[in-house]
Amino acid sequence: MVSPTRWRALSASVRGASHEKNGQPNQDAVRSRNPGKGHEMLLLAIADGHGSTRSFRSEKGSALAAEVALRELAKFVRRLGPDAPLSKVRNQARTRWPKDLIAAWKAAVRADLAKNPFTYLDFAAFPEKPPVLKPGQDLPITAYLAYGATLVALVITSRYIIYSQLGDGDILTVHEDGKVARPLPRKHEFMSNQTISLCSHYADKEFQIRVDPLRAGTAPALIMLSTDGYANCFGDDEAFFKVGGDFLEYLKAEGPSFVRDKLADWLQQSSRDGSGDDITVGLAAHDTALPPKKKK
Amino acid sequence: MAARPLHFFWLADGSGSMRVEGKIQALNHAIHEAIPHMRAAALENPHAAVFVNAVRFADSAQWMDDRLTPVSEFRWTDLEAGGATAMGEALAMVGEALQPPLMNDRALPPVLALVTDGLPTDDFQAGLNHLMSKPWGQAALRLVVAIGEDSASPDAQSIFRQFIGNDALKPFHANNPEALAEQIRWISTAVLQSVSSPVGLKAEGAGTANWAASAHLLTTVNFSGPEEADVW
Numbered sequence: 176m177v178s179p180t181r182w183r184a185l186s187a188s189v190r191g192a193s194h195e196k197n198g199q200p201n202q203d204a205v206r207s208r209n210p211g212k213g214h215e216m217l218l219l220a221i222a223d224g225h226g227s228t229r230s231f232r233s234e235k236g237s238a239l240a241a242e243v244a245l246r247e248l249a250k251f252v253r254r255l256g257p258d259a260p261l262s263k264v265r266n267q268a269r270t271r272w273p274k275d276l277i278a279a280w281k282a283a284v285r286a287d288l289a290k291n292p293f294t295y296l297d298f299a300a301f302p303e304k305p306p307v308l309k310p311g312q313d314l315p316i317t318a319y320l321a322y323g324a325t326l327v328a329l330v331i332t333s334r335y336i337i338y339s340q341l342g343d344g345d346i347l348t349v350h351e352d353g354k355v356a357r358p359l360p361r362k363h364e365f366m367s368n369q370t371i372s373l374c375s376h377y378a379d380k381e382f383q384i385r386v387d388p389l390r391a392g393t394a395p396a397l398i399m400l401s402t403d404g405y406a407n408c409f410g411d412d413e414a415f416f417k418v419g420g421d422f423l424e425y426l427k428a429e430g431p432s433f434v435r436d437k438l439a440d441w442l443q444q445s446s447r448d449g450s451g452d453d454i455t456v457g458l459a460a461h462d463t464a465l466p467p468k469k470k471k
Numbered sequence: 472m473a474a475r476p477l478h479f480f481w482l483a484d485g486s487g488s489m490r491v492e493g494k495i496q497a498l499n500h501a502i503h504e505a506i507p508h509m510r511a512a513a514l515e516n517p518h519a520a521v522f523v524n525a526v527r528f529a530d531s532a533q534w535m536d537d538r539l540t541p542v543s544e545f546r547w548t549d550l551e552a553g554g555a556t557a558m559g560e561a562l563a564m565v566g567e568a569l570q571p572p573l574m575n576d577r578a579l580p581p582v583l584a585l586v587t588d589g590l591p592t593d594d595f596q597a598g599l600n601h602l603m604s605k606p607w608g609q610a611a612l613r614l615v616v617a618i619g620e621d622s623a624s625p626d627a628q629s630i631f632r633q634f635i636g637n638d639a640l641k642p643f644h645a646n647n648p649e650a651l652a653e654q655i656r657w658i659s660t661a662v663l664q665s666v667s668s669p670v671g672l673k674a675e676g677a678g679t680a681n682w683a684a685s686a687h688l689l690t691t692v693n694f695s696g697p698e699e700a701d702v703w
Contacts, residue, residue: 193518193668361576407577410473448472451518451668 236322408449519667529554559598566602619703
């Protein structure tokens with residue numbers, strides 16, 4: 176068993192160089208929660224709003240996705256209880272969690288729509304009228320598509336890690352020995368900017384989920400979550416994996432404050448020199464990856 | 472750091488019918504004229520590395536360049552018209568090319584611009600099937616510039632619809648050299664910029680044509696040229 180209080184999250188999200196040029200906002204979002212008293216888990220979620228003509232509220236949709244993911248993951252883990260067998264965790268993570276998350280995200284979208292209904296101007300470019308919230312009726316997919324976003328989320332408890340992904344984006348694990356891996360395979364059908372997302376039909380069946388036991392000696396020292404704008408800055412996976420090792424080195428040598436201070440600048444530089452897209456990175460570092468605390 | 476590769480392929484008809492009324496000269500001129508604009512459009516977006524090549528099809532299909540050519544180095548070799556219309560073979564060749572190592576996960580959707588004045592004389596369906604059997608063939612933005620009256624026939628339109636594979640997109644139709652030049656320039660610039668931008672490209676579902684919303688706006692622009700100039 177590894178104490179979850181030994182993990183720490185840090186993150187940054189930057190507006191893409193192309194978005195700056197075109198006056199578009201950053202459509203990514205990131206939320207994290209470090210373990211603490213009465214909250215024995217690390218939670219980290221990043222979301223990437225589609226940003227297409229149809230997804231004109233995806234900046235909001237990604238923020239809702241990251242917020243809802245944190246809340247629902249915490250509920251999910253608490254509901255399972257501290258002693259749930261790993262087989263049960265795996266089973267529930269694959270079946271229940273995607274359904275809970277999508278239902279919660281859709282509820283959050285409906286709540287936002289109740290406050291900010293679509294206008295005729297929002298749908299001026301499309302053949303249909305703006306969808307309207309009606310009691311007892313679900314919204315058409317075009318309403319959710321307006322908020323469309325992908326999601327990558329992580330929870331680390333004292334006993335296990337749940338990796339969860341819907342749509343494009345990347346998760347890398349970095350081990351003490353420098354080994355970098357993908358806990359979830361990169362889906363090649365997400366090439367050329369096509370992706371499944373929270374608003375897709377049957378989205379709950381498209382989740383990629385992995386549950387690993389957390390054991391000292393085999394756990395990664397660092398887990399990196401990123402939106403696809405980051406991996407797309409690198410020519411191939413070999414170059415992309417190297418950045419995982421670089422983050423671990425920086426954390427060890429300079430500490431989390433240094434990385435937190437520099438992260439946004441690094442990502443902005445990457446967007447300028449690479450994909451031009453929004454970039455969001457969330458890091459979950461085990462304290463073996465951090466420099467020892469100085470004694471007072 | 473690396474810019475994302477974007478492959479742009481012209482599929483140009485060099486069959487005998489293109490000799491009639493100066494169509495092949497107009498096509499050569501239009502693409503020569505568009506190349507500087509294409510380079511300028513590519514420079515506008517440093518996040519995409521644009522590569523250009525062309526397949527000329529007549530009795531058979533051939534690549535214009537035998538190597539990957541950055542847009543800054545691409546030179547159009549004037550086509551001479553003559554022979555049949557091996558359009559199916561051209562599609563199959565492009566399908567063959569749209570695979571690793573040319574294409575990788577980071578690539579932007581390729582652009583395939585078919586410029587033709589009529590119907591294929593070979594097995595178009597087999598060529599299209601081969602192209603569409605490749606994930607990058609499906610992901611490509613496929614456009615048509617249809618030249619002259621023959622290309623407006625129901626049979627030709629059916630072929631073009633199958634190639635485009637998206638009801639939201641219509642073929643461009645050029646009835647004179649001016650319209651052809653404008654359409655070629657439009658594809659070389661506005662369409663290229665739209666596809667090469669990471670903004671507004673995400674789709675709601677894998678396997679769908681993700682650029683449909685913006686490409687629809689781009690390809691419904693009417694470039695008919697002056698009516699009195701209709702020569703084809």
